[in-house]
Amino acid sequence: MFARTLDGEIIILSIILGMSIRHALLALLSEGPKYGLQLRQEFESRTGEVWPLNVGQVYTTLQRLERDGLVESEDAGGAGPQNVFTITPTGSDELKKWLRMPPDVVPPPRDELVIKVLVAMRVPGVDLPELLQAHRRHLVQVMQEYTRLKSEITEGEVEVSLVVDSELFRIEAIVRWLDTTDARLKRLPARTASGAPTSAPRVGRSIAGVRR
């Protein structure tokens, strides 16, 4: 998620890793025309030493962008270090379109924690509140770590604050799910000794639903 460079700057790996090289290059070129070598260096400095990028990938991607009319270069077709690249109006449009494209909010096909809790409901002898609390403690400890990072962030690093906030809200949502689960289960009539629900088929269906 985060890494500190040697001079202490916090860089955000998640953004760089989560973004295609294609859109990353268009974003770099939206600041103005750049040499191929410059693009490669900026890419590397923004990812730090942490993510060794295959140099060839930058040039191959530039070639494809040029072929698709999203960038232009002085020396058409030569995606070398000394060639100057400029973003085209089509490239700008593509970048803007990508910025506005709704993120994928459909949940991932499986949520590990939901599955664990549903399974735990059927495993005899599991103390569910204690299990939920163990997960809650772990998540809150991770949040404390992120909040400590947030309290160290300087005003110039607003990007880091935004990413930390996003992580905190995401984990907070999981904690709230644990709290709600805890309260819901507490309200249920007592279960049978084995801990198995009396209406097994319903739980079976919901597990299948989660698996998708």
Next chain:
Amino acid sequence: MSTAVELRHVSKVYGSGPTEVHALREVDLSVRSGELVAVMGPSGSGKSTLLTIAGTLEEPTSGDVFIAGQQLARLSRHDRARLRRRSIGYVFQNYNLLAGLTAVENVALPLELDGVKAKVARAAAMEVLAKLDLAERAARYPDELSGGESQRVAIARAVVGERRLLLADEPTGALDSLSGETVMRMLRLASNDGVAGVVVTHDAQMASWADRVVFLRDGRMVDQTVPGSGPDSLLTPGANA
């Protein structure tokens, strides 16, 4: 670091017979000066009860409470009242500022009640307000302040003077995330100055500003986070590569 407040085997029972409620059961908790502790737990788990007992506003049914090393049960009523006035600050969800007084008058009030001269109390109040970035709001009345500002004034009132223990019950409950964060930053600031803080909250983000988070359930302290045990991997190069 000295212990600011300690609860030893504290239990609290409300009512009796069939209607009795065990609000707290055998709770042990100690908070050091400079430490900020958050208390989380479901509704009815005893969080507010814990806070009022730690703040000497209520007495435990059994167990002992120590404030700055003094056993409460051994103090006279008079000494207890003075301890409460001088050493403990309270912050509640609904701010509890007096409507007829300005911000600075609200903050100075606890000192004046304790016999400090008006001028001296006012100067101390201004100093705390300035520290909490509220100097420009000093002359305003509570109805001229936003919720976030009101809560910061309430924190100023809770730490003015030589208060060593700050108790807050859902202080961010009525605020949006960023105002809540500002309030938590102020509580952190106070604890960095050596004040011991206990904050009740159901909001994990707010709780994550604390050094330690304790969890209550059915009146029992069932768990707590271990300081500094979170995964350092957040900042380990290559952790996600």
